[in-house]
Amino acid sequence: MQFFLDRLFDGISNGAIYAALALALVMVYRATGTINFAQGEMALFTTYLAWGLTTKHVPVVLCLLVAAVAGFALGAVSERVLVRPIEKRSLLATLIVLLGLFSVLNAADGLIWGKGNQSMPSLFPNTLQSYVSVLGARLYWANIGVWLLVAAVVGLMFALFNGTRLGLQMRATANNRESAALAGIGVGRILMLGWGISAAIGAIAGVLFTPLTPDSLGLGEMFPLLIYASAAALFGGLDSPGGAVLAGLLLGIAEVMLSAYVPAIGGQLQEAIAFVAIVAVLLLRPQGLFGTREVERV
Amino acid sequence: MTPALPLLVRERSAAHRGLQTAGIVLLAVLAVYASTMNSFRLGQLTVALLYATAIAGLNLATGYTGQLSIGHSAFFGLGAYTTGILVASHNWNPLVTLIPAAVLCFATGLLVGLPSLRIRGINLALVTLALGVAFPELIDRFSGLTGGQIGLNVSVFQLLPPHWTGISIANRFQYYYWLAAGLLAIVLVLCATLTRSRAGLAMRATRDRETAAAAMGVNLAWTKMVVFGLSGAITGVAGCIFAIYLGSLSADASFTLTLSITLITGLVIGGVSTTLGPVIGGLAVYFVPYWTENVRQGEASELIFGVILIVLMFVMPEGLMGLIIRLSRRILRIEPQPPARPGRPDAAGPAPSGAGPTTVIHHDEERNTA
Numbered sequence: 001m002q003f004f005l006d007r008l009f010d011g012i013s014n015g016a017i018y019a020a021l022a023l024a025l026v027m028v029y030r031a032t033g034t035i036n037f038a039q040g041e042m043a044l045f046t047t048y049l050a051w052g053l054t055t056k057h058v059p060v061v062l063c064l065l066v067a068a069v070a071g072f073a074l075g076a077v078s079e080r081v082l083v084r085p086i087e088k089r090s091l092l093a094t095l096i097v098l099l100g101l102f103s104v105l106n107a108a109d110g111l112i113w114g115k116g117n118q119s120m121p122s123l124f125p126n127t128l129q130s131y132v133s134v135l136g137a138r139l140y141w142a143n144i145g146v147w148l149l150v151a152a153v154v155g156l157m158f159a160l161f162n163g164t165r166l167g168l169q170m171r172a173t174a175n176n177r178e179s180a181a182l183a184g185i186g187v188g189r190i191l192m193l194g195w196g197i198s199a200a201i202g203a204i205a206g207v208l209f210t211p212l213t214p215d216s217l218g219l220g221e222m223f224p225l226l227i228y229a230s231a232a233a234l235f236g237g238l239d240s241p242g243g244a245v246l247a248g249l250l251l252g253i254a255e256v257m258l259s260a261y262v263p264a265i266g267g268q269l270q271e272a273i274a275f276v277a278i279v280a281v282l283l284l285r286p287q288g289l290f291g292t293r294e295v296e297r298v
Numbered sequence: 299m300t301p302a303l304p305l306l307v308r309e310r311s312a313a314h315r316g317l318q319t320a321g322i323v324l325l326a327v328l329a330v331y332a333s334t335m336n337s338f339r340l341g342q343l344t345v346a347l348l349y350a351t352a353i354a355g356l357n358l359a360t361g362y363t364g365q366l367s368i369g370h371s372a373f374f375g376l377g378a379y380t381t382g383i384l385v386a387s388h389n390w391n392p393l394v395t396l397i398p399a400a401v402l403c404f405a406t407g408l409l410v411g412l413p414s415l416r417i418r419g420i421n422l423a424l425v426t427l428a429l430g431v432a433f434p435e436l437i438d439r440f441s442g443l444t445g446g447q448i449g450l451n452v453s454v455f456q457l458l459p460p461h462w463t464g465i466s467i468a469n470r471f472q473y474y475y476w477l478a479a480g481l482l483a484i485v486l487v488l489c490a491t492l493t494r495s496r497a498g499l500a501m502r503a504t505r506d507r508e509t510a511a512a513a514m515g516v517n518l519a520w521t522k523m524v525v526f527g528l529s530g531a532i533t534g535v536a537g538c539i540f541a542i543y544l545g546s547l548s549a550d551a552s553f554t555l556t557l558s559i560t561l562i563t564g565l566v567i568g569g570v571s572t573t574l575g576p577v578i579g580g581l582a583v584y585f586v587p588y589w590t591e592n593v594r595q596g597e598a599s600e601l602i603f604g605v606i607l608i609v610l611m612f613v614m615p616e617g618l619m620g621l622i623i624r625l626s627r628r629i630l631r632i633e634p635q636p637p638a639r640p641g642r643p644d645a646a647g648p649a650p651s652g653a654g655p656t657t658v659i660h661h662d663e664e665r666n667t668a
Contacts, residue, residue, distance in 0.1 A: 035420045037368075037427065086611060095366050095423055096566060097611050103559050103604030111601065223431050223555060230424050271435050275428035282413035282421050 005137030007260045008253065013143045013212060015252020016150040020205035021229035022236065022244035023157060024198040029238045030174035031079075031194035032087060037098045038078070040226030041105035042199045044219075046071040047206035048113045051120050051217055060123045060207075067203040075199025076192040084191065110219050117218035122211035123149075146208045153201060154245055160197075161241065170194060174239070224271050228255070231274045234281050237291020247289065251277070304631040314632060329479050333472060340471040342584065344543050347478040348536045350580025353564045354485050355532030360562070361571040362493055363525045364505030368558045369410065369426030372433035373403050373530040375553030377537030379437065379444055382547045386452045387443075392542045393460075396535050403534025404527040411526030422526075430558045437549035449548035457542050474543040481539055482577070485532055490573045492528075501525055502571075533561075556600065563603045566610050569617030578618050 021039065028036040036042075049070055050063035058066075082101060087094045124130075124145035131138040161167040172180040173190045181187045209225070210217045232251045236243025255270060287293045307313045332343055352374050359365045380399035384390040413425055437444045444450055459465040459473035492498055503511035504521050512518050541547055560583050568579025587599030614621060 035424060037423075082608065089615070090364075091420065092360070092364055092366055093611055093615065095420065096562065097608050099368065099559060099562060100604045100607030100611070103563075103600050103607065105604075107598070107601035107604060111598070227428050227431050230428070234421075234424070271428070272432040272439070275425070275432040278425055278428050279410075279413050282425065286413075286421070 002136040003260075005135055005139075007256050009137065009139050009143050011253035011256035012249065013146050013252070014209075014256060015249035016147055017205050017209040017225070017248075018228045018232050018252050019245040019248025020150050020153060020201055020208075021225060022232035022248040023154060023241055024201040024205070025229055025233040026236075026238060026241050026244045027157075027194050027198040027201070029233070030170075031191050031198075032083060032094070034083075034087070034091060034094050034098070035230060035233075035238075036195075036198070037095065037226070038101040038105060039198070039202055039229070040222030041102045041109075042071060042074050042078075043202035043206035043225075044222040045074065045105045045109055046199075046203035047120065047210055047217060047221075048109050050203075050207045051118055051210070052113060054121050060121055064123060064204065064207045067207050068200045071199040071201075071203030072196040075202075076196035078199075079192050079195035080188075083195070084188070106219055115219060117215045119214045120207070120210040120217050123208070126211060142212065146212070149204070149208060153204060157197075157201070157241065166193075224274070227271055227274045227278075228252075231278045231281070233288075234278055235288055237288030239292060240288065240290040243288055243290030304628060306631055306633050308633050309635045317630075333475055333479075337469075337471040340475045341543070342588070344471070344474045344478045345540070346581045346584035347475075347482050347577075348540050348543070348580075349561065349564060349584055350577045351478070351482045351485050351536035351539075352533040353561050353568065353576035353579050354482070354489050355529045355534075355536065356561050356565055357529075357571065357576050358489060358492070358501075358532070359526050359529035360565060361575075362498065362505065363501045363522060365411070365522060365526060366423040366562075367426040367526070367529070368423060368555070368562070369429035369433075370530070370533050370561050371553050371555060371557035372429045373406065373533040374537035374540065374557060374561075375433050375437070375547075375549055376403050376406060377534030378541035378544075378547055378553070379450065379537075379549075380534075381538040381541040382450045382452055383443060385456050385541075386450060389456070392457055392538075396538045399538045400531045400535050403537075404531040407527035407530025408523050410530070411523040426558075427555075430555045434549040434554055437553075444549070445547075447548075447550060449546055449551075451546045452541070454545055457545055474539070477539050477542065481535065485535075486573060486577070488532075493571075493573070497521075559600075559603060559607075563607050565617075566607055566615075567617055569619030569621075569623075570615070572617065572619040572623065575617050575619035582618075 021043070024039055025035060028034070028039065046067040050060075050067040053063040053066060054060060078101060082097050083094060086097050122142050122145075124142045126140070126142045130142070131140045133139075159167075161171060169180070169185045169190055170193070172183065172185060173187050173194075177187055180190075206222070210221070228251060229248065232248035233244045235251065236245070236247030251274075255273065258273065259270065281288060307317065333340070335343070352370065355373070356367060356370050359367050377399040380402055381392060381395040384395040384398065385392050410425055410429055411422070413421060438446050441447070458467055459470055463473055465473045493501065500511065500516040500521050503514065503516055504518055508518060537553075540552075544552075564579030564583040565576065566579070567582045568577065569575030583603070586602065610617065616624065
């Protein structure tokens with residue numbers, strides 16, 4: 001039981017992060033109709049920024065805020081400057097530009113902050129003693145903190161989507177950009193906002209995720225995270241924020257349980273599992289659990 | 299149209315054939331001239347030509363059929379490891395391993411292309427991204443077979459030029475260079491033939507107007523899957539020669555996502571959907587970082603690639619080869635043959651000749667380069 005609970009807690013923490021990033025991917029997908037390949041690298045860049053500030057003895061809370069704001073700016077500017085002029089041309093061109101951004105951000109991290117792996121200080125008490133006992137299992141405060149913060153972010157997003165005028169405008173734009181523009185919505189502003197919020201969520205996820213494992217802040221940290229988040233977003237349905245969050249949580253738990261109870265998979269095949277999951281979802285139910293089926297008018 | 303300058307040459311006329319022959323002779327002379335360089339340069343050139351071959355494979359899927367692949371590093375690696383394992387553990391003749399490697403990569407390509415049939419575009423890109431990330435991990439996992447993180451080493455003596463070539467051990471880089479150059483030539487001819495055929499027309503129609511293509515009778519599922527398989531096989535075979543040349547393989551060093559991005563960058567620099575673009579692109583992505591590495595160490599080449607990718611997509615999406623073609627059209631223009639061909643009634647049937655779908659398709663193919 002204790003072993004199971006330990007794993008479950010870890011799984012929920014990972015799952016919460018996947019859920020946040022999947023939500024970010026869904027927001028971009030709803031705005032622009034593409035997957036933002038640079039999502040993970042944007043998060044990595046802002047995480048490095050936050051880490052850089054912590055080494056200057058800035059409080060971690062402040063670093064988180066700076067990262068979120070920087071993420072917002074990065075996302076909004078990328079949309080306006082890189083994506084919008086090119087997305088009319090073709091999906092392929094958009095994807096290639098995003099791939100270029102991916103490459104630039106990753107390389108910039110290495111040039112600014114060096115290649116070695118770093119440990120990121122946590123927002124929450126993060127020593128070996130800072131846990132509460134649940135049925136013999138250790139539930140660390142760091143885990144609880146991640147859960148609560150991600151829950152707060154997700155809750156805020158849903159309140160924004162469903163309870164505000166701005167959210168209504170965002171949903172209208174996602175649904176039909178031209179009609180939204182005709183109804184007087186400033187579509188360009190909404191798109192920038194969508195990308196900005198998305199990157200800000202990614203930034204928060206990065207700052208929360210990195211301290212969970214020591215020495216994990218490195219140039220390759222976000223590839224697997226992006227793959228997992230993409231798998232979750234696909235599984236939940238690319239245009240369904242609720243589906244993405246649920247699928248992210250499930251995927252996080254499934255990943256930890258699989259490597260704990262199926263020894264053949266061990267600790268090494270995790271990206272391969274995500275790969276198989278993606279292919280399986282696309283083959284069996286391409287619209288995902290809660291997504292809407294793509295209907296094309298000919 | 300000014301009467302003087304765009305010289306008009308009819309397609310398949312004697313003048314056109316002459317120009318083509320001249321171009322091929324020029325390339326052959328360049329290849330022979332390059333082979334006289336020292337071993338170090340020859341080794342560099344070998345890798346650059348292999349990149350060019352891999353990019354030519356990628357071009358079939360991404361350029362002509364519009365399926366972005368961020369996972370071609372996995373095909374390159376799969377080919378390389380197939381050769382490495384068969385030679386090191388089973389003592390195969392290195393050149394014979396190209397056959398099982400091509401088959402394996404083709405099959406993998408079909409599998410990866412499978413999900414793209416249901417829905418298109420980003421999903422395939424996502425699958426290939428996952429493949430590219432998962433490949434080094436799979437190599438580490440099956441370390442019994444692949445050597446894992448330690449790497450896979452093949453003895454140099456198993457990779458020496460065979461006797462019939464008459465190349466001595468000291469000059470073995472000549473052999474690797476000619477292997478790479480020969481493979482590239484074969485692949486380029488294959489790609490040029492394929493993309494100018496009816497199948498090539500189907501590929502481009504699939505890329506540009508999927509619905510219209512299907513309405514014209516193109517089997518989208520079949521086209522996409524087979525092209526992706528073929529694309530993977532070509533890139534995989536380039537990986538085989540890479541293994542023969544290098545002799546020691548490490549997935550974490552050679553076959554990561556960075557390689558995929560390098561290949562895509564090369565494709566965009568050289569010119570998407572052009573026959574010779576991959577050659578320019580392969581040379582560029584190999585030698586540009588090599589020269590700039592002296593300026594600034596480390597991540598510089600990745601940064602440069604990223605910037606080049608973005609800037610090119612904005613200012614010159616047709617790439618260098620596209621630019622060359624566009625400029626050369628001002629001087630020389632190849633007129634297509636009139637479509638009607640008396641004596642071959644079958645060609646006049648449902649063949650999409652003349653006005654029909656060909657007007658939909660962008661005429662992005664260079665017809666006026668040899």
